[in-house]
Amino acid sequence: MAEAKRLEVGSKAPDFTLVNHDGTKVKLSSFKGKKVIVYFFPAALTPGCTKEAEDFNDNLKALAKAGYEVLGVSPDSVEKMQKFQKAHKLKFALLADPDLTVHKKYGAYGTKSMYGRTYEGVLRSTFAVDENGKLELALYNVKATGHVDSLRKQLEI
Numbered sequence: 001m002a003e004a005k006r007l008e009v010g011s012k013a014p015d016f017t018l019v020n021h022d023g024t025k026v027k028l029s030s031f032k033g034k035k036v037i038v039y040f041f042p043a044a045l046t047p048g049c050t051k052e053a054e055d056f057n058d059n060l061k062a063l064a065k066a067g068y069e070v071l072g073v074s075p076d077s078v079e080k081m082q083k084f085q086k087a088h089k090l091k092f093a094l095l096a097d098p099d100l101t102v103h104k105k106y107g108a109y110g111t112k113s114m115y116g117r118t119y120e121g122v123l124r125s126t127f128a129v130d131e132n133g134k135l136e137l138a139l140y141n142v143k144a145t146g147h148v149d150s151l152r153k154q155l156e157i
Contacts, residue, residue, distance in 0.1 A: 040108035044084035048144035
C-alpha cells in the first residue's frame with residue numbers, strides 16, 4: 001500500500017477545480033488574495049463527519065472575521081453533498097472529489113488502520129492556505145471532535 005505524500009507548511013497548495021454541492025465549479029486559485037481552509041473528510045452524513053462539519057459551521061463567523069473561507073472535500077457525489085449541506089444547514093461549500101484526485105494531491109488518502117486491519121482510505125486532514133496560495137498549516141489524521149477548536153488555537157483565532 002502506498003503511503004500518501006504529505007505536504008509541507010510553506011509549500012504551494014496544489015490548485016484544483018471541483019464541483020460543489022450545488023453543481024458550481026470551485027477553483028482554489030480563484031481565492032488568491034483570500035485565506036482558505038480546505039478540509040478533507042471521509043463521508044458525508046456519518047456521525048464523525050457531521051460533527052466536524054457542524055463545528056466548522058458554528059465557527060464560520062470567527063474564521064471569516066480572521067479572513068478564512070472554508071471548503072469541505074470528500075469522495076461523495078454532488079448529490080450526497082447536497083443532502084449533507086441541506087440536512088445540517090451548512091453555510092460553506094462542500095466539494096465532491098469522487099475519483100480522489102485532489103485527496104491524493106494533498107496526501108489526504110492513504111494507508112489507515114482500524115482494529116488491527118490495514119486498508120486504503122481518506123485521511124481526515126485540514127489545510128490552511130494563505131492569501132498567496134501557500135500552506136500555513138498542514139494537519140493530517142485529525143480527530144473529528146474538537147478539531148476546529150484546535151485549528152483556531154493554531155491559527156490564533
